Amino acid sequence: MSEATKPTPAEATEQLIDAVQRLSSARNTAEITNIVKVAARRVTGADGACFVLRDDEKCYYVDEDAIAPLWKGKRFPMEACISGWVMRNRQPALIPDIYLDDRIPHDAYRVTFVKSLAVVPIRSLGPVGAIGVYWAQTACPTPTEVRWLQSLADSTALALEYVRSQTETNKARGMETHAHESAGCATQPSAPQPADSCACVSSPSGSR
Numbered sequence: 001m002s003e004a005t006k007p008t009p010a011e012a013t014e015q016l017i018d019a020v021q022r023l024s025s026a027r028n029t030a031e032i033t034n035i036v037k038v039a040a041r042r043v044t045g046a047d048g049a050c051f052v053l054r055d056d057e058k059c060y061y062v063d064e065d066a067i068a069p070l071w072k073g074k075r076f077p078m079e080a081c082i083s084g085w086v087m088r089n090r091q092p093a094l095i096p097d098i099y100l101d102d103r104i105p106h107d108a109y110r111v112t113f114v115k116s117l118a119v120v121p122i123r124s125l126g127p128v129g130a131i132g133v134y135w136a137q138t139a140c141p142t143p144t145e146v147r148w149l150q151s152l153a154d155s156t157a158l159a160l161e162y163v164r165s166q167t168e169t170n171k172a173r174g175m176e177t178h179a180h181e182s183a184g185c186a187t188q189p190s191a192p193q194p195a196d197s198c199a200c201v202s203s204p205s206g207s208r
Contacts, residue, residue: 006045009144015042016148023159027166029062032159036131036152037065043148044141046133047113052083053122053129059083066134068113080105082119087127092120092150096140116140120150123157131156 007015019039026032033051040049048066052059059081061071078084085103086093096116098104116135121127131153133141141149 007042012043012045012145012148015039016152019043019152020155023155026159026163028163029160032156032163033063036156037063039152040131040133040149041065043152044118044133044145046118047136048134050083050132050134051129052132054078054087054127059087059130066113067136070112070114070134071108076105076108082117083130083132086119086121086130090121090124090127092118092146094118094141094146097138118146118149120146120153122153122160124154128157128160 016039019035022035023032026035037049037051040046040051048064048068048070050064050066050070050072051062053062054060055075057078058075059078060075061073061083064070064072076084078088082093082095082103082105093103095101095104095118098109098114098117099106112134113136114134115137116139117132118141119130119132122129122131131149133149
């Protein structure tokens, strides 16, 4: 993204506040993903942004917003991915020139526009993912831009935790409702059987 389209501090702050507010009312991971991938790019003025989640020992690139395709839908080993490095070390990675940094799997980047990047963890203690932003020119984000990006990641962590807890709560309620319904069926009294009509007929008086 060119300097002409790079947001002013006031514009970036406004974008961040809007994203945080929207994340506070997000109700599923897809909604969170859409908010974050757009906000990360707009707040930093980057040429691309990726939303990454940890999937066991792999980095899953869930979605992206970029000037050209990156790695959406792909999974990479934690030890062979800069997002994995960020999650394992619980700290941001700021790389002005990716081809001068041994942490970068250069072959995976040669087919992309990326020359510089910044990646921050989603949740500092026990990261569950990462947010990456990318530039088509060699550049280095300012400390303020990194703080904005980390603030977005922190809000993302809260939103993901809320969705997870709500999912577990709804699942528990569903199981409880099913258990009550099953118990009700088991204890429901069976309908009375009709009496034998023959046993209820009296013999006529005086009959022999």
